Amino acid sequence: MSVVAQDVADDRDDDAIVAPTARWRRAARWLRRNPVSAAAIVVIGLLVFIAVFAPVLEPYKPDVPDPMAVLKPPSWAHPLGTDGFGRDVLSRIIDATTLDLSIALAATLVALSIGMVVGALSGYRGGWVDLIVLRLVDVLMAFPAFVLAMGITAALGNSIANVAIALSMTQLPAYIRLVRGEMLRVRTLEYAEAAVSIGNPSWRVALVHLLPNCLPPLTVQATLAMGYAVLTMASLSFIGLGIAPPQSEWGSMTADGATYMSTGEWWLFVFPGVAIVVTVLAFNLVGDALRDLLDPRLRGTR
């Protein structure tokens, strides 16, 4: 009897009074148990911080050459050295963070929102809508992602907007397929029928009731795609189809640096390369962490 009373009291306490703190405590405990994910989250936080405050954080102007400091190795004055024009590598990497992250983010968000709606309606409606969507997706998927991105930037010209369009087109098929596949599964579940049976119009059932249940795999895909977007963009710039110089960008910096590979100025390609690797890795790790966190069935479990 007293045990039951105690239980009830504990229950109340937990929910009514300390609910917000309990949630934070749970999050903190999760992070302590997953130090790698925690580190990756910190890295992304750092990257976002750098991207936002780039102009303040840069020790030098990223695109102003200094003829007195050409090809200097890392030193206290230039922690990551200088390039062939005497521009500070650290400043350029910081400057490029803003560009790389915001293009990747824009591309992912655009692809995500289009892919979600198209995939959801395609999967829910089925029939000829589904058929047409799938064939279009097949066309997009027939190209390797990088070739597709190359083709689009080559056709449209390599402005920032066009690179973003190219990147989102490479992501789009994956989202459409993922959402559609999830929708096919989810629409046969009983709560889908229940949603119809209480008088929801079919677009509402698809977009409001069922779409959220298709999202957990999407969040993973989208975070991974953020990493790949950075990688693809850098690759485009590496072969000269991405962001045009003198705008600093990780890929074009790596490309510039690669020409010095044989002459020993390693800092020119290593540091931008590290920036790419760290960013892609961090997004991959956070993608996995998100999947675990967003699934309510795993909430509160160990």
Next chain:
Amino acid sequence: MSALLEVEDLSVEFATDDGMVSAVDGVTLSAKAGEILGIVGESGSGKSVLISAILRLVRPPGRIVSGRLRFEGNDLLALPEAELEAIRGARIALVPQTPRTSLNPLMTVGRQVERLLRLHRGMDKRAAREAAIAMLERVRIPDPKRRAGQYAHELSGGMCQRVMIAMALATEPRLLLADEPTTGLDVSIGARILELLRQLGEESGAAIILVTHDLGVVAQTCHRVAVMHAGQLSELAGVDELFERPLHPYTRALVRSIPRIDQQIALQPIAGAVPSLVNVRSGCRYVRRCPDALAACRRQRPPLIAAANGRRVACHAVEQSNVVR
């Protein structure tokens, strides 16, 4: 008193690779406000299909091939989809067989009730929230405020079914379709859910159609009973008359198959199983299991004939024995 819902000669067929499956065949019944109509039958007798047909929710390859459905004077089969959406969940509500999986796993149960109220009642967020909690309280969920913030997987089966009933009744529907609402629950919880349904039905004056394969449930809960066999209506009668004097051979067999604690008699199971409904021929579908089968039963489907006290029965043998008139 005119009926709230009139189902007339309703037939539903499913096109399968093996041929046409006639899941519901010419069913005629009606439900009046304030009454609980039980629909009983074995698995596969078309009870659930009938329920989804009433909401016009039969999914392809299923199709309502003929019949009429009148609800509050509207012809449900002729209504455009948009108007039907305004009826589903608002005027006719459904309590499903599997409460837990019928709730959206990613939305708190409270929000699901809220959404329903906002959809059909145009309530704003705050009003819907208060109404949702009041509804949860009405279905006797203890500590409704806290429960409203929980997800389906955090609630017990009985609790989920209470939430579904709260959702079904939130819009004060005139007709409540309960499709084996106690199947997934243990007996004592099931009994409480039925009692709740009965009370709430009485309070709101709504008609309830209760689908079940449990005659005990029928005896305790329903006013009238429709007995279905293999997609056809066998008998329709008041609950007391049905148990006291079952007319149709199938009903008699069903009643005999109820285990009794007060009599030392052997349980009599019904011979055979529900026949295959693929490409059925004319005639009574009970004929192969029926001890009273006549020659006519094989050739011709027995019509639904009227008996005393507003009973209806579809059986050649009963018709000929003249117990009816």
